[in-house]
Amino acid sequence: MSERKLDLGWLRIFEAVGRLGSLTGAGAELGLSQPAVSYQIRRIEEQVGAPLISRMHRGCKLTTAGETLFRAVHGGLERIDDAARQVRASLSSPVMRIFTDYGFASFWLMPRVAEFRRLHPGIDVHVVASQGLEGAFDGTSDAAILFGRRADFPGEARLLMPERVVPVCSAGYRARYGPFDDPRSLSRQPLLHLDTVGKPRWLTWTTWLAVQGVEREPAQGDLGLNTYGFVIQAALSEQGIALGWIGLVDAHLAGGSLVAVGPEVRRDDCGYWLVTTGEGNERRKALSDWLLSQPQ
């Protein structure tokens, strides 16, 4: 179905008359009667202060003044119509892709994305979760949400969530092996590690303990897992104590399935960053605005 043209009044009428050399022909094309076209041309001639067409017995011709104005009107209409098409095309792109890691996808994004879809029913959101950064900037995503420090990202990246980490375990675990009033008490427990290839960008148990001034040799009961979902799942099944990122474990803390068992460590320079990929358009901006407006 062809798109509906913007109402541009006499501009469309004049352009059609100039192009077709006929008031009747222009009216036929625009769905107007011939006197309506005649009326509009005369009114604009009054505004300009010069004849724009010379009327022949059958048909008409642009005057020199008319040709000058016609070129400008024709060019202007092309630009405005192009812009309208571009706006509409950008509205009809139905899928928004968000690239992120598994942890953020599972614990933060998926629970919330329903609200975005409710606010923007015409938009489908696809979450593209990955282990690393490969594919984050290959142009197929509309936004990337990635963990790292400020210097890891382009200047226009926005901090979505600063890194705030607290040790957590299940309430049952604490009841059985706790209480853990002193950070040093954690060093005697099996700790759950989030493994990665290469140097981790997020806070680790090593760093957490060092901040507390606690020395610990690697205990034999420690567990290493390669996705954060597995880490939380192990904590929930009372296999040890995990690090909990505020923002990701909020629902578990609120529901009581996990409890905090130590002080929070915070690194304001680190966190989840929003990087908008590709050229800005209406939907991408809507997505960014929504992500940035979420309460922390």
Added chain:
Amino acid sequence: MSERKLDLGWLRIFEAVGRLGSLTGAGAELGLSQPAVSYQIRRIEEQVGAPLISRMHRGCKLTTAGETLFRAVHGGLERIDDAARQVRASLSSPVMRIFTDYGFASFWLMPRVAEFRRLHPGIDVHVVASQGLEGAFDGTSDAAILFGRRADFPGEARLLMPERVVPVCSAGYRARYGPFDDPRSLSRQPLLHLDTVGKPRWLTWTTWLAVQGVEREPAQGDLGLNTYGFVIQAALSEQGIALGWIGLVDAHLAGGSLVAVGPEVRRDDCGYWLVTTGEGNERRKALSDWLLSQPQ
């Protein structure tokens, strides 16, 4: 006094809103109330199918879609307003200057220019007559009508009147010294020459006689005059026989004050050429059209 702007409806309103970031401010600039502006923006958003501004509590901002459309509208308005200014500027030049020689001015143009002025009451016509070509192309004239051959003028020059020449004298002169049935009889009469500095571009008696196959020594009674008006005046006062250019002496031939006394010599490559000077505009075109439409 500033010129009156073309009525461009929502285009002006949207451009002002986008530029000022305020519906109230746009209304103030355009002489509209704030609800009128609000109404227009909302209507065009319905037509486009997307929000064009995001409304804040105080003021507004273009959305990404709005920015796309704004650039096109802004550019389009500039072009249309420029064209309107150009059209109006070309209408406000009240004097048309025609550069020509004295002969053409006296015998062809002055008798006819009244008709042009009657057809175009808003235009004053100034005839700038000159002995030579100096000043013809110095930019102060709107048109130049000059005698010469095709190669003497730019490609776009138009032939107004080809050169057709016939010997003429007063009826009284013929009655007294005639008849002149044979071209050779003219060689015994005093001839009236149109003098010029340098080589003449128009047909001369020398050429006319050579075409007839008549040999003639310069007669003692010949007269040389430096304007064509003087030449015709001398012919009318029975001082000799002149060359008469068809187109210039038509009124005298028709009225009987001059009579043709020999065969016509014609040079189709020579004649009066119309050269339009300066850029085309409405009035210059009107002048050219009128000159070219005159019967020969």
Added chain:
DNA sequence: GGTTGCCATAGAGAACGTTTATGTCAGAAC
């Protein structure tokens, strides 16, 4: 000479665009 088809004008009615009145509300000022 009659027909055709395009442009112009007039009058009436529909649609648009504007105003005034009023409500809402976030930010500024006190």
Added chain:
DNA sequence: GTTCTGACATAAACGTTCTCTATGGCAACC
């Protein structure tokens, strides 16, 4: 914390614009 300010939104009424049909004029065509 309360009050004030000013900008945007909406509703209703009114004025202006735009459109229609009816009709006239007229040059080109048949």
